[in-house]
Amino acid sequence: MALNDYSGSRILIVEDEDSLAIGLEFNLSEEGYHVRIASDGKQALKYVEEDSYDLILLDVMLPYMDGFTVAEKIRDKLPQIPILMLTARTAVKDRIRGLEKGADDYLTKPFHLQELLVRIRGMLRRKKWYQTSSALSPVYRFGENEVNFENLTCRSGNKEMKLTAREAMFLRYLIDNAGRVISRKEILEKVWNLDSEVETRTIDNFVVRLRKFFEPDPSNPVYIKSVRSIGYQFEVNDISSV
């Protein structure tokens, strides 16, 4: 396997099963990533404080503190770092909980090596796109609203809200493609890195939340418009970026 475009990225593996951790470390190092292993949640938080990482591979069942809590704590400090959760739990409620707590993606055990590598690459790619895109224009204004893509805060009139990494990425994608109709499938692929087998309702829920905050009248949206049976379109005439 050849080295990929993202070789040199730093990955933190949080896994208490040493046989799995050793195998993951070997494979990710072979891909050209720099890898460090934390064997429990406390250690993971310590490592995250000490050093910066491009991606975190996080097991759910961990000693002292479960992966959900670890994800939440990491998210508080580093809202943008991609987190890929690894877990033996397959229940939908666990997957939803993982995504809610701040994981960007979810892989169930046992997983295929190639799938893991592809997902890691996808997440690093999206991180890079998001970073480049927000570095060019970190603050967006439309109408009464202002979104800061660096610290993930937004303002609408006097209201303030903190965006989750996923919401920011979604909003970023809509803004970057303003004026174009984007299908739900495309959003799922580009923002969620998922294939369309997943409920497209997920996106609708995100839209509802964003509309509630940004739209003057959420039931008659002027910014995030629905395009019947296709998807969404971000429309704004007075975008001004700083």
Place this chain on the structure above:
Amino acid sequence: MRKRNSLIYYVTVFTLAQLAWFSLLALWITWYVTNYIMMTEVGEQVSAEFLAESTNILALIGGLVLLVVISIAMSLIFIYLTKQMNLTKLYDNFIGNVTHELKSPLSSIQLYLETMKSRKVPRSKQDEFLGLMLRDTQRLNHLINSILEISGLEQKKMAYNYDVINAQEISEQLISEAITDYRLPDTAVNWNGNTNCKCVIDQDAFRIVINNLFDNAVKYSSSQIKIDVKFTQNLKYFLMTFCDHGIGIPIKKQDKIFQKFLRIYDRESPSVKGTGLGLYWVREIIKSHGGKISVFSAGRNRGTAFTIELPIYKTAKKRYINYLLKITQKNIGRMETQNGTE
């Protein structure tokens, strides 16, 4: 049953049912008494004989008794149902834990196989990976065996192999084996006591007991592992006390730890591995030996002490012990016949 408040729901339904039941009873009595008074008045005018029959009273008392019996039976069924519901809750936990315990080694084996298939792995690494895979298959095997054997033990379908042996000698031998298996330094375990008594012991089952106690001591010791084993005896029982210096067990939860599927979830607890079967298994084995196991821990970080009591051969529980030896002989006899016919 999926709702979290389902127990409250059932308790309410049960209470309402009982209330309805007793209201019906009250109504019935009122109705009967009113009718009786009316009948007395009317009856006297019609015929005096009419009132002489006492069957009505009997029917009333009989009916009341039956109602009370039904009510008690309902309560018993309700208590049983509540217990079953708790067990189901624990069982769901168990399924989650077993899934984790099965899938973790499985995913590591799959990872190594896929790695070796798709990459050029240096020879030394290959050996390391093979070793890790073998360790994972052993872990899977152990887990599957424990589940199967516990169900065998519960259904009393175990191939028993009880024998009269010196309890301290066999314990010491099994402890030495466990020290090697768990790769502990010799200094990790201190044992003392000098007993000389024979008990009826199934050596393989007793090995499971010792191994499970070691497993717990290793899992729940945050720093260096240190175990003290003490052997004593009294008139009727051989006693082995197994103390670790680990994280201990909160006093409130000590009476629960032998329950099937039960695991203590604790923020401070360093380990999440386990199925909640280990100590249940230990207790069942000791029970089938006619013995008892108890636990004591002074609290957090103050270690845990398990005390196992086994009846001494020919002095305690003679009938039960003889029964154990008898089923072993039957078992051996059956095996010999089977071997003979092969």
